[in-house]
Amino acid sequence: MPEGRCNYASLKVPITKMPKAGKCRCAGSAPGLIVYMFDKSEVSINDSKGALKSYKDSDITSGNTIIRQFCSNCG
Numbered sequence: 376m377p378e379g380r381c382n383y384a385s386l387k388v389p390i391t392k393m394p395k396a397g398k399c400r401c402a403g404s405a406p407g408l409i410v411y412m413f414d415k416s417e418v419s420i421n422d423s424k425g426a427l428k429s430y431k432d433s434d435i436t437s438g439n440t441i442i443r444q445f446c447s448n449c450g
């Protein structure tokens with residue numbers, strides 16, 4: 376099964392369903408960019424090393440507060 380991962384493989388995301396290529400090209404709009412879009416219910420993050428961290432970001436143009444997540448090993 377293919378999987379995505381961060382630079383140090385602390386976070387891994389199994390890819391259980393490959394999107395159709397045509398939709399990826401439309402979403403990325405560039406020949407050198409790979410963007411996969413999944414429904415949130417189709418995504419799980421394996422964080423066996425406890426590297427996933429999150430913070431609240433309220434400095435966005437909509438004025439809303441969102442939760443951003445990142446790998447604390449990669450930065």
Ligand SMILES: [Zn+2]
Pocket residue numbers: 381382383384385386426446447448449450
């Ligand atoms: Zn990482």
